[in-house]
Amino acid sequence: MKILIRVLLLFLLVQVSGCKWFTSIGTPYFEWTNFKVPQGTPAFQAGYKDGCSTVLYSRGNVYYRTRYGYRYDPKMIGNPEYRFGHSKGYTWCFQQVIAGTSGPVGSFDKYLNPGGYDPTFDAGNINDAWGGLFGTGLDAPIKANPANGFNAMFDVWSGGEGGGVFSANPLWAGGSKGQFFGQ
Amino acid sequence: MKKNIFVIFLITVFTTSCVPNWYKPMGLTLFSQMPKGGSPGHDLGWIHGCQSGLGSQFAGAFYMSFYSWSKDADIVSSNPDIAKIKMRYKKELKKVNWNDPADVKKNFNDYNTIFWGAHVFCRHSALGILQTADMSPPLPGQERYNPMGHSLGNIWKMNGKGDTRIGTGNW
Numbered sequence: 001m002k003i004l005i006r007v008l009l010l011f012l013l014v015q016v017s018g019c020k021w022f023t024s025i026g027t028p029y030f031e032w033t034n035f036k037v038p039q040g041t042p043a044f045q046a047g048y049k050d051g052c053s054t055v056l057y058s059r060g061n062v063y064y065r066t067r068y069g070y071r072y073d074p075k076m077i078g079n080p081e082y083r084f085g086h087s088k089g090y091t092w093c094f095q096q097v098i099a100g101t102s103g104p105v106g107s108f109d110k111y112l113n114p115g116g117y118d119p120t121f122d123a124g125n126i127n128d129a130w131g132g133l134f135g136t137g138l139d140a141p142i143k144a145n146p147a148n149g150f151n152a153m154f155d156v157w158s159g160g161e162g163g164g165v166f167s168a169n170p171l172w173a174g175g176s177k178g179q180f181f182g183q
Numbered sequence: 184m185k186k187n188i189f190v191i192f193l194i195t196v197f198t199t200s201c202v203p204n205w206y207k208p209m210g211l212t213l214f215s216q217m218p219k220g221g222s223p224g225h226d227l228g229w230i231h232g233c234q235s236g237l238g239s240q241f242a243g244a245f246y247m248s249f250y251s252w253s254k255d256a257d258i259v260s261s262n263p264d265i266a267k268i269k270m271r272y273k274k275e276l277k278k279v280n281w282n283d284p285a286d287v288k289k290n291f292n293d294y295n296t297i298f299w300g301a302h303v304f305c306r307h308s309a310l311g312i313l314q315t316a317d318m319s320p321p322l323p324g325q326e327r328y329n330p331m332g333h334s335l336g337n338i339w340k341m342n343g344k345g346d347t348r349i350g351t352g353n354w
């Protein structure tokens with residue numbers, strides 16, 4: 001029982017402090033996929049909320065789809081304020097959610113990284129980086145030529161022609177990801 | 184045991200078949216989201232709108248094989264032929280009071296009002312899930328499904344489009 005209480009307290013602490021950790025930096029979203037509803041009449045706000053929820057499902061990723069879905073109150077279909085709010089909510093949140101999920105710098109956790117994920121930061125294949133920096137001679141000190149280069153010491157492990165302890169040179173163990181030492 | 188499986192199968196069939204187009208791609212997922220409590224015209228407009236949206240090129244050629252443009256030209260006509268519409272949608276519009284012009288008008292208005300909302304929602308849902316997985320809807324004439332390039336698992340791959348979680352290697 002004590003353990004259970006401690007776990008609950010921990011969850012409570014995380015929840016409370018979480019409000020401070022992730023703020024809505026320049027986005028209409030609060031932490032954990034919440035969104036702001038602008039001021040207006042109750043009918044407008046209800047429409048805005050429903051419209052935003054709808055597009056967070058339709059153009060959000062699986063993360064948003066666990067929480068949102070199509071929302072439209074058929075009883076309000078004759079209310080122009082509700083319809084206006086629904087339209088505005090859909091349109092505004094559409095612009096936000098596509099930037100965060102399916103846009104060129106999309107990221108499902110955009111609230112953590114408001115600028116989005118920049119694919120140019122991806123090292124990719126280090127042998128091809130910057131147009132082949134490591135294949136044009138600039139990498140000579142760490143390649144096998146000359147034979148006493150930095151890379152050469154790892155040949156002991158990767159074995160050269162006779163096989164070795166490792167199947168590949170551990171210096172380049174990242175493979176296509178291009179990390180050093182597999183990191 | 185076999186009997187239980189058969190009963191579960193029957194229950195599944197009968198419960199899911201309440202949703203229109205449940206057997207089509209994303210049919211059960213999307214059409215089950217139609218809001219309850221609307222007028223018959225609203226419901227028909229929503230279904231037609233969703234079908235039309237999924238039948239557009241937003242969703243791509245794959246969905247266009249299953250869905251198509253469904254907007255009823257007679258309902259949206261400025262001078263609708265009531266008798267014709269009544270005959271065409273005996274089941275869908277049976278709760279409409281055809282003797283009350285105001286009720287007929289309201290149902291037709293609801294049809295028109297909700298049509299495009301459902302159209303946008305459904306076409307975006309199909310396009311959105313493709314884009315999330317870094318896929319593009321194929322146009323007619325293009326390759327519709329490439330098992331080598333289009334893994335259905337992409338849809339559930341959170342790092343398909345720029346995952347910034349710690350530990351994924353993107354940081």
